[in-house]
Amino acid sequence: MPQTADAHGLREDIARCVHCGFCLQACPTYLQLGKETDSPRGRIALIEAMSSGRAAPGAPPLLGHLDLCLQCRACETACPSGVPFGRIMETARGNVMEGAAAPLAWRLRAAALRQVLPHRRRIAAAMALLRGYQRSPLRRVLRRTGVLGRLPRPLRAAEASLPVLPREPFAAPPQPPGLTRTVAMLRGCVMPHLYPRTHDATVRVLNRLGYRVVFPEQEVCCGALSLHAGDRQQARALARRNIDAFLEAEIEAIVVNSAGCGSTMKEYGALLHDDPAYRERAARFAAMTRDVLEFVVAETLPALGEVPVAVTYQDSCHLVHAQKVTQAPRALLRAIPGIELRELAAPDRCCGSAGLYSLVQPAMSARLLADKMDDVRATGANVVATANPGCMMQLEAGLRQRGIEARVVHVIELLDEAMQAAGGAAP
Numbered sequence: 310m311p312q313t314a315d316a317h318g319l320r321e322d323i324a325r326c327v328h329c330g331f332c333l334q335a336c337p338t339y340l341q342l343g344k345e346t347d348s349p350r351g352r353i354a355l356i357e358a359m360s361s362g363r364a365a366p367g368a369p370p371l372l373g374h375l376d377l378c379l380q381c382r383a384c385e386t387a388c389p390s391g392v393p394f395g396r397i398m399e400t401a402r403g404n405v406m407e408g409a410a411a412p413l414a415w416r417l418r419a420a421a422l423r424q425v426l427p428h429r430r431r432i433a434a435a436m437a438l439l440r441g442y443q444r445s446p447l448r449r450v451l452r453r454t455g456v457l458g459r460l461p462r463p464l465r466a467a468e469a470s471l472p473v474l475p476r477e478p479f480a481a482p483p484q485p486p487g488l489t490r491t492v493a494m495l496r497g498c499v500m501p502h503l504y505p506r507t508h509d510a511t512v513r514v515l516n517r518l519g520y521r522v523v524f525p526e527q528e529v530c531c532g533a534l535s536l537h538a539g540d541r542q543q544a545r546a547l548a549r550r551n552i553d554a555f556l557e558a559e560i561e562a563i564v565v566n567s568a569g570c571g572s573t574m575k576e577y578g579a580l581l582h583d584d585p586a587y588r589e590r591a592a593r594f595a596a597m598t599r600d601v602l603e604f605v606v607a608e609t610l611p612a613l614g615e616v617p618v619a620v621t622y623q624d625s626c627h628l629v630h631a632q633k634v635t636q637a638p639r640a641l642l643r644a645i646p647g648i649e650l651r652e653l654a655a656p657d658r659c660c661g662s663a664g665l666y667s668l669v670q671p672a673m674s675a676r677l678l679a680d681k682m683d684d685v686r687a688t689g690a691n692v693v694a695t696a697n698p699g700c701m702m703q704l705e706a707g708l709r710q711r712g713i714e715a716r717v718v719h720v721i722e723l724l725d726e727a728m729q730a731a732g733g734a735a736p
């Protein structure tokens with residue numbers, strides 16, 4: 310069944326729900342609010358009412374409950390009936406967006422994403438402006454004079470959650486000679502600007518495992534943000550461009566270190582199922598896509614040196630619930646000498662990042678982050694590891710706000726540190 314179901318497919322997906330309620334205790338918004346309408350089961354009932362015509366598709370109270378969903382897919386993991394909630398929600402949002410009653414806010418969000426995501430130069434220019442702002446006296450002045458505090462809440466949330474951008478964005482490094490196996494790596498839209506160190510670590514690890522890493526020049530955003538915003542047309546357009554870019558190269562796999570991107574890329578086959586020109590290549594692209602942690606854990610690791618830290622691991626929703634990758638990050642962390650892994654009370658519960666969620670639903674995002682920080686503090690860990698740039702940003706913001714002395718890393722960075730500690734410079 311394609312990830313984006315047609316009307317018939319949507320009805321079939323909805324019909325799989327037997328209303329048992331096993332998903333309720335897995336749903337972050339239900340746990341916060343205790344309301345059926347903000348639970349998976351309740352949202353499925355609302356979507357069913359919309360799709361059968363019993364409720365107007367654009368009714369604001371109804372869409373509010375859909376908007377509050379993080380699309381974290383924890384309900385999918387909990388559901389014994391295999392209800393594909395992610396597909397149901399993406400299809401419902403897509404149907405609203407493509408109908409006459411799409412709310413203005415949804416249209417504006419999709420239009421803004423269309424102006425930015427396909428254009429790497431525009432993203433780079435925006436990031437350069439932001440970098441300049443963060444390093445200028447203007448930020449301090451705005452803070453001291455209270456101007457930032459008077460900004461609309463989404464802007465305030467964005468300003469507070471952004472990490473200080475490194476001086477230089479990621480630049481694809483020259484590859485060591487003599488490596489015979491080749492993988493392609495997704496750079497992503499904002500990750501090269503926010504976390505170039507994670508990309509550098511990923512390339513070094515892959516090089517040490519014997520892989521040459523290539524970066525297709527024509528790569529664009531994976532389309533996840535557009536898909537979650539209901540803009541299926543744009544998500545498909547971006548997917549086609551990535552398929553053309555990546556399948557040109559002679560590669561064994563497409564490696565991704567952003568769980569949200571990897572999850573969408575693994576679903577390209579379903580996204581383009583109805584496109585005869587791309588169906589076969591989209592399925593091939595999806596089958597070649599690997600999260601870096603599942604890719605690396607299947608390899609024979611070289612000697613690892615000691616990294617003496619107490620680590621807690623936050624599952625990224627789109628790694629654990631969408632890609633079902635749970636053990637690989639933990640196996641890698643346990644393989645590193647010196648690491649003490651201390652599990653969170655609810656490691657697979659969303660931290661409130663969820664793509665644009667922290668901007669469009671800042672209040673719920675802040676509640677989820679506050680709970681997550683309580684859990685982090687309880688572990689006493691001095692490193693918080695995860696597998697997605699959005700989670701990294703959100704967790705860093707939480708640690709800053711709460712004054713918790715810990716650093717946030719991607720798991721691959723700890724593996725890179727361990728390889729370096731063993732004396733293994735990249736070849």
Ligand code: SF4
Nearest residue numbers: 326327329330332388
């Ligand atoms: S667990 Fe699955 S079948 Fe049960 S209510 Fe939730 S979505 Fe429906």
Ligand code: SF4
Nearest residue numbers: 336378379381382384
């Ligand atoms: S995707 Fe997440 S927030 Fe949305 S209904 Fe499922 S568990 Fe709740």
